[in-house]
Amino acid sequence: MRLIEGNDVRAAQAKLTGITRVTPLEHSRVLGELCAAEVHLKCENLQRTGSFKLRGAYLRLLGLSEEQRAAGVVAASAGNHAQGVALAAQLLGIHATVYMPERVALPKLAATAGYGAEVVLRGAVLEESLAAAREHAERTGAEFIHPFDHPDIVAGQGTVGTEIMAQLPQARTVLVPTGGGGLVAGVAAAIKEEHPDVAVVAVQAEQAAAWPDSLTAGRPVRLREAQTMADGIAVAEPGALPYAHVEKQVDEVITVSEEQLSRAMLLCLERAKLVVEPAGVAAVAALLAHPDRFRGPIVSVLSGGNIDPLLLLQLVQHGMSSAGRYLSLRLRLPDRPGSLGGLVSLLGELEANVIDIAHSRVTGALSVGEVDVEISLETRGPEHRERVTTRLEAAGYALYERR
CATH class of the missing domain: 3.30.70.260 (ACT domain)
Structure with missing residues (x-):
């Protein structure tokens, strides 16, 4: 299996120019004081569609042949990947069908449909939506767009890492929220080739942590259960390509609790004035849990900001209680x-x-x-x-x- 290299990420960056935002890198005084180090937030919650997912989705769809484009694309997601695929398809004039769980948050459903995708509600959980999307691909010939396990997806997400090093060349630790592994794999691929001394750290919700057992086993291992408020990183099994990158290039995988996630979300909201979803604050939660653990300057990636307002209200109360x-x-x-x-x-x-x-x-x-x-x-x-x-x-x- 060929790993994604720096040249792949730089090529992706050129193709994404004018499509995705170069998101801001915001200095955090409160986290800096806590960690006794310089801390910055990479604000992918301010990316188009509200998360980093557009980067990989657009690159993946851009690489399709004319025949594949004519057949359309299909994806399954509870939110961020759905919106990334939907907007990428709209920009490229491709018909997109997106399968979502029946109880998906209404704002995420509305946003996906608003980008022009045909939304089909199927299944109680995301695994059932994924199965329906794969069956759709086999039945219709539409191209299935995997959320994290594809070279174009990994290379596209890696442009987050390229931007970080351009914005803060002296960075020494980059913390990345991690589910299936596409983002952290891409960030590691973008950084490690030219900056091997920069630590890349994957952060998972401890109630949906497939990576520790997988790395111990030497292969992707499927979780029996994943129940966390951080639904954006609640992935039952790592992807094969991301696994190869994480095993070789990621320095550490750590987990954070539900209370740490809610406190991190509240901190971003109150002190940084940033709306970030639970999955998106995992890297900040790691700093709250381990303020003395990482070498500065530190960059925490805020991977997304798509959150149901009702859930936001509950999580603010939970975060206040935890604090x-x-x-x-x-x-x-x-x-x-x-x-x-x-x-x-x-x-x-x-x-x-x-x-x-x-x-x-x-x-x-x-x-x-x-x-x-x-x-x-x-x-x-x-x-x-x-x-x-x-x-x-x-x-x-x-x-x-x-x-």
Whole structure:
């Protein structure tokens, strides 16, 4: 199997000129202070279609013969690859059919259709959509566009690495969110040939981490289950070509937890003013988890920013909770005038900001003369959160649920 080389990536870069954006490399002061090193964010969330996927998809479709273009293309994706293929096909005048899971987020479905693709909802999970797309290719003769396991895909994604080294030649560590491996393989191919001293680190969600077992086994190994909020990197089995690159050129594969992902997303939103999806913040989550581990200057790739607004709301709350800044309580109060006012007054003294409050007299577990109160609070951090709960208990409030 021939690996992608620097010349392949440079050729891809020339073909993508005017099609993809040279995305910005933003300095992060807050991460720099945390890591005691210079840290930059490579903002592929600001790429056309909202992720790096257009790079590889356009190069792959550009390489099709006239006969293949006439037959059309087919792909399967829950979001980013779908949009990349859809826009690439629109730009090149090729008919694209994209299979998506039946419960795909509506904004991703609308965006894919908006780029001109024919969208077919099939299957409860992405694996079923992939099977349907392959069957479509066999039945119609359409070209199946794999999301990561093809030389053109890897070379196209590698242009992210070429841009990084042009923007920050002194970079010494590049962290890359990793699912099937197309992006990290391309970045490694672009960097390692001329800059072998630059560490390329693949970052996976620990609840969908196929790479550690695969590298131990010496071949791609399929996960039995992959359940993570980072659906963009929840890939059950690495690709063969990406595997060859990762095994030879990637310095390290590390994993991050769901809490670290949500905290990283909240940090990007609050401090960098960047909307990034859970998969896209994996590299930032690695810095939060291991601030002293990497040699600077450090570049963290933000691989995508396509996120359902409802999921964004849930993840912001999860991130605030993980950072000790969100507290949800359930407690019981005497059902008499002033009880709720007394609780709110004490919370005000404790400088806890009330976000939401629900007051009910009809919960089955209540005794006569009691009310159930569920209250959501914004706190300033873990110590403040603990102080709030301690003072409430000391004041006689029975807290029977907290999160």
